[in-house]
Amino acid sequence: xxxxxxxxxxxxxxxxxxxxxxxxxxxxxxxxxxxxxxxxxxxxxxxxxxxxxxxxxxxxxxxxxxxxxxxxxxxxxxxxxxxxxxxxxxxxxxxxxxxxxxxxxxxxxxxxx
Amino acid sequence: xxxxxxxxxxxxxxxxxxxxxxxxxxxxxxxxxxxxxxxxxxxxxxxxxxxxxxxxxxxxxxxxxxxxxxxxxxxxxxxxxxxxxxxxxxxxxxxxxxxxxxxxxxxxxxxx
Numbered sequence: 001x002x003x004x005x006x007x008x009x010x011x012x013x014x015x016x017x018x019x020x021x022x023x024x025x026x027x028x029x030x031x032x033x034x035x036x037x038x039x040x041x042x043x044x045x046x047x048x049x050x051x052x053x054x055x056x057x058x059x060x061x062x063x064x065x066x067x068x069x070x071x072x073x074x075x076x077x078x079x080x081x082x083x084x085x086x087x088x089x090x091x092x093x094x095x096x097x098x099x100x101x102x103x104x105x106x107x108x109x110x111x112x113x
Numbered sequence: 114x115x116x117x118x119x120x121x122x123x124x125x126x127x128x129x130x131x132x133x134x135x136x137x138x139x140x141x142x143x144x145x146x147x148x149x150x151x152x153x154x155x156x157x158x159x160x161x162x163x164x165x166x167x168x169x170x171x172x173x174x175x176x177x178x179x180x181x182x183x184x185x186x187x188x189x190x191x192x193x194x195x196x197x198x199x200x201x202x203x204x205x206x207x208x209x210x211x212x213x214x215x216x217x218x219x220x221x222x223x224x225x
Contacts, residue, residue, distance in 0.1 A: 033213075035213055044216055045205075091155065
């Protein structure tokens, strides 16, 4: 089975600075999808960004971008110009070709004013 | 477009009772995934329904069950509740194809 590993249980960043959250995954598939989700405290989980494995270009959504290294099976999330509202739990997720989702254990991000 | 709706938002039960949680998806989303999130922990996969059929289930005992209705809404049933079933239960519909999951706000189940 596929596994998703987030090796940083907690991270902190100064407001306006940049932070990178790590995610690695294990798979034998060539076609899959990767996601980063954000779960603010006591609030709904929302999609931050997605990446199709067949695309070489890294996805970008405003201040959020990914560094997708397919050969290394790495999918890190970079948050630029961090804001207080970015404080949340971030989950990395993998969608297999069989439509099964696998989630990492999450990284709790604290933004320091 | 209406979002994913889960009900009830909070539910308090006693050990041994049964709980039913409901999920109304976004229009056109034919698959639904259920996850358990214990306090401060990650997501544990429970069940996956697609077109009314159970496609896969996670490593949970049979007292966790569910179904998906013809209108693609879904419910999760937990029988013989145990204290460790206390958690946030998340419903996450998805459209056919390689789409993402859309999460509801969850149902907080407390077992006393």
